[in-house]
Amino acid sequence: MGAYVNPIYPYKSPADLMATPPQRKPLIVIGAGPVGLAAAIDARLQGLEVLVLDDDKTVSVGSRAVCYAKRSLEILDRLGIADEACGLGVSWNIGRTFLEEDEVYQFNLVPDAGHKRPGMINLQQYHVEEMLIARALELGADIRWQHKVTAVTPHDAHATLTVETPEGTFDIKADWLVVADGARSPIRRHLGLDIEGRVFQDRFLIADVIMKADYPAERWFWFDPPFHPNQSVLLHKQSNNVWRIDFQLGWDADPEEEKKPEKVIPRLKAMLGDERPFELEWVSIYTFQCRRMTDFRHGRVLFAGDAAHQVSPFGARGANSGFQDADDLMWKLGLVIKGQASEKLLDSYAMDRQFAADENIMNSTRSTDFITPKSRTSKTFRNQVLALAKHHPFARKLVNSGRLSVPSFLTGSVLNTPDAEAFEGNMVPGAPMDDAPVQVNGQDAWLLNQVGKGFQVMLFVDAPLSPDVLAQLANVSLHGGSTPLRAIASPIKPTLLIVVPSPLNIPGMNVIVDTQGLVAKRYDAQPGTTYLLRPDQHVLARWRTLDTDRLQAAMARALGQVGAQA
Amino acid sequence: MPTNTPTALNTAPNFHEAGRRFFRDFSPGDEFYEHLIDAHNGLSDEQSEALNARLILLLANHIGDLRVLREALQAARQTD
Numbered sequence: 291m292g293a294y295v296n297p298i299y300p301y302k303s304p305a306d307l308m309a310t311p312p313q314r315k316p317l318i319v320i321g322a323g324p325v326g327l328a329a330a331i332d333a334r335l336q337g338l339e340v341l342v343l344d345d346d347k348t349v350s351v352g353s354r355a356v357c358y359a360k361r362s363l364e365i366l367d368r369l370g371i372a373d374e375a376c377g378l379g380v381s382w383n384i385g386r387t388f389l390e391e392d393e394v395y396q397f398n399l400v401p402d403a404g405h406k407r408p409g410m411i412n413l414q415q416y417h418v419e420e421m422l423i424a425r426a427l428e429l430g431a432d433i434r435w436q437h438k439v440t441a442v443t444p445h446d447a448h449a450t451l452t453v454e455t456p457e458g459t460f461d462i463k464a465d466w467l468v469v470a471d472g473a474r475s476p477i478r479r480h481l482g483l484d485i486e487g488r489v490f491q492d493r494f495l496i497a498d499v500i501m502k503a504d505y506p507a508e509r510w511f512w513f514d515p516p517f518h519p520n521q522s523v524l525l526h527k528q529s530n531n532v533w534r535i536d537f538q539l540g541w542d543a544d545p546e547e548e549k550k551p552e553k554v555i556p557r558l559k560a561m562l563g564d565e566r567p568f569e570l571e572w573v574s575i576y577t578f579q580c581r582r583m584t585d586f587r588h589g590r591v592l593f594a595g596d597a598a599h600q601v602s603p604f605g606a607r608g609a610n611s612g613f614q615d616a617d618d619l620m621w622k623l624g625l626v627i628k629g630q631a632s633e634k635l636l637d638s639y640a641m642d643r644q645f646a647a648d649e650n651i652m653n654s655t656r657s658t659d660f661i662t663p664k665s666r667t668s669k670t671f672r673n674q675v676l677a678l679a680k681h682h683p684f685a686r687k688l689v690n691s692g693r694l695s696v697p698s699f700l701t702g703s704v705l706n707t708p709d710a711e712a713f714e715g716n717m718v719p720g721a722p723m724d725d726a727p728v729q730v731n732g733q734d735a736w737l738l739n740q741v742g743k744g745f746q747v748m749l750f751v752d753a754p755l756s757p758d759v760l761a762q763l764a765n766v767s768l769h770g771g772s773t774p775l776r777a778i779a780s781p782i783k784p785t786l787l788i789v790v791p792s793p794l795n796i797p798g799m800n801v802i803v804d805t806q807g808l809v810a811k812r813y814d815a816q817p818g819t820t821y822l823l824r825p826d827q828h829v830l831a832r833w834r835t836l837d838t839d840r841l842q843a844a845m846a847r848a849l850g851q852v853g854a855q856a
Numbered sequence: 857m858p859t860n861t862p863t864a865l866n867t868a869p870n871f872h873e874a875g876r877r878f879f880r881d882f883s884p885g886d887e888f889y890e891h892l893i894d895a896h897n898g899l900s901d902e903q904s905e906a907l908n909a910r911l912i913l914l915l916a917n918h919i920g921d922l923r924v925l926r927e928a929l930q931a932a933r934q935t936d
């Protein structure tokens with residue numbers, strides 16, 4: 291056992307960036323945190339040049355964001371670090387909620403089998419950042435440490451940045467600027483942009499404790515436990531024998547006093563029992579706000595992650611929603627930078643992610659109001675929900691110890707084409723795609739690893755192919771699985787993915803075998819059912835037959851070429 | 857109450873709204889709970905108590921079925 295030591299990343303002289311000033315870059319990202327790094331990796335995967343500027347020279351100090359949800363892991367899978375993160379992290383699906391000493395409620399994040407990734411992993415933010423940095427560098431991202439952006443001047447077709455380094459200050463221009471500089475966002479403040487919401491009057495103590503313990507890998511949450519009466523406590527297991535314990539302290543607690551080891555250690559001993567040896571790795575006192583910027587897009591300047599929106603920590607909706615921001619933003623920005631879509635497409639980034647931020651804020655506010663009631667009446671209701679939960683299933687469902695991060699259903703996205711035919715299930719236009727086990731070339735694989743590669747058309751066919759389907763395929767002039775659907779008159783052509791119920795060779799096509807029937811079940815598919823998919827693994831449109839005219843219209847909409855929604 | 861009597865009171869999760877689709881099973885209940893707490897916003901404890909009384913009376917009349925109401929009263933009396 292031993293405490294984590296932060297790596298120091300080497301400072302690189304900005305001499306090259308200072309030569310012939312001001313230089314102009316296609317894409318600059320401010321902030322090498324999880325969100326900025328995810329954006330940079332995505333940019334490199336699309337072959338875009340990216341410069342990342344960060345005022346620090348190391349990863350997160352303290353474990354900070356420790357819960358990475360299934361959707362984040364699916365995004366990290368596409369970015370190339372999910373196996374590493376899952377290997378080091380602690381996977382879990384079960385959350386238990388206790389009132390005093392009794393368990394009152396239990397949830398399972400992924401109750402049905404057949405998903406590649408678990409509901410959640412716990413992993414210290416510094417480990418995640420180290421992995422992201424290594425991946426970004428491997429892909430050729432240009433990360434500059436100790437480069438502090440002190441001013442941003444937006445223009446119509448670029449932004450000018452002033453950058454302060456140990457070797458002096460220089461200006462540099464960016465065609466596109468992604469601001470991911472965290473909750474305090476110096477750039478947001480510098481630009482005088484509004485961020486509005488609610489401040490919660492409560493204080494919490496985070497203690498990261500190194501100890502050997504055989505508690506299961508589950509999330510445990512206590513209301514009013516005997517070792518910390520009248521307040522809540524949360525326990526999470528992290529990697530390398532580090533445990534996160536979160537104590538509610540109340541608004542009157544003195545943060546400086548509470549941080550002292552002589553105050554923290556008795557609290558931990560009361561919880562853990564006197565005998566167990568432990569070492570304190572990190573302590574922090576926090577308060578929080580739920581708020582978001584009015585608009586995530588300001589011309590050429592795009593805000594993402596905590597810089598754009600903040601939530602209470604109950605529900606792990608901070609870093610997780612930040613990854614989703616990057617995931618939503620980068621395919622759109624990539625198309626715009628490559629001249630394949632109008633910059634209007636980026637308005638849909640703001641709209642999609644503002645909608646998601648509102649949902650995250652709503653859920654985290656509801657959790658916070660349940661966990662920390664603000665009036666006597668509110669507390670009475672909370673306590674009586676917990677009392678009823680012992681006997682009544684409806685009350686268990688109302689117990690809100692944090693609704694853990696799940697992706698939003700972007701049902702209102704302007705990029706969607708509404709259903710014209712009847713479908714069962716959840717894979718509506720705007721839905722984040724469900725995973726499912728499949729086979730590819732005789733090997734076990736996962737559906738989500740087959741998508742997320744540009745726009746794709748997922749076509750379900752019967753085996754053997756019926757004459758109807760063969761005629762359809764001929765009609766859209768398919769030439770090989772990686773060849774775009776040529777009949778689509780769109781600047782971007784989706785590629786075709788064929789889903790079959792049992793092994794079937796269709797020469798030159800990407801074929802996935804739905805060995806357990808779970809793809810067809812989760813997508814309510816019949817032979818002929820056709821899904822149009824976003825590059826970030828969301829459903830755009832679906833039909834019962836493949837029709838090139840409808841596909842073409844849906845593609846135009848998906849590229850932001852249709853302003854008003856039908 | 858003999859154990860073999862079927863209960864009239866529904867204690868399974870039951871919050872819903874016609875025409876709305878909830879993708880997460882906790883959402884409709886959380887929404888009700890938010891409305892409930894919001895309704896008390898800014899009230900004194902005494903005013904909240906009175907609001908609760910009015911609310912119970914309104915809902916009881918809406919339910920109407922005395923068998924359901926008796927079971928609900930009995931379930932609410934139980935405190936262990």
